[in-house]
Amino acid sequence: MLGEEALTNLELKLADGVQKTPISYEDAMENYRKNTDWWVVFAAFDLPDFQSSTIWISQKTGLSIETVVEALEGLETLGYLKNEGGKYAPVNGKSLIKFENKNKDKAQVLSDHALISKQMLNHLYDNPLAAFEHRCFASNIEILRELYSDISVAFDKAYSASIKDNNKDSILKITFTATNVLPGKG
């Protein structure tokens, strides 16, 4: 582990590089919508033992320093984080990144969802704690619509409970996929 002085020096070097080469708004928005590494960095701010340090976030999440720096800068560009004297803090009222599917056609939404889900499932460590179910059965789209509402409510319920909990010890990536696999049926 690095000492406090070394950490400070390293943080300053990272911050120095940041100021000279800002991220474009377009790139930041693209990553905000699809890059789950950025979601993890943002969610880390909600951990009870959070330290506003690039190194700490990197060590806690397993993400590379470069990825963490990019995420912090990008989220600042978008107004989700503010930089106060070299330390990042969330902007009030912006505390959850949600998958955005407005103004997109169905094919694009599915393509983005596939990319996001793959990232989630790739991000597993040696002893992952996970919940999973697989099913495949003949059904009717109306039944699926009702199920989807229940799933959305469950996601929101878990998030609301998490906000109030003072013992958060995990960052969960949660994804749900149900798709019709019959050709020609939307």
Added chain:
Amino acid sequence: MSPLVRTLMNLKGVTQAELAKSSDVSVAALSRFLNGSSELRSNSFIRMLSVLGLNISEVLKREVSKTMGSESESSIEEDFKVLLERVSPLERKTISDTLIASLKNEKDPDTVSRINRVKKYRDSIKTVRRKVC
């Protein structure tokens, strides 16, 4: 052809002594070839190219396939490489992560070494562009 071989040696960081040993030719013979003062025997030459990463058998196979009218004249490895460059940086990163995740329990040193190279490649992929100030 010797200047090209010399360039490839420099790019790959291979010394004359290393190349001579791996290609089973004497250092003197290799030196004469690189200076352009003599040629190498064909089998030594092919071995040397192979050490430098040029597989003549694969080149011949590809040419045969091409001549016989196979669907593609490129190898599957080349197809992967070309297609990987066509997708967005975030897709590229995710595909690399899928490969790493699929092989994360591998113990074979050669595979582990390759996975580590893929990890380095993955970490080098930038998903954002920087404005030059």
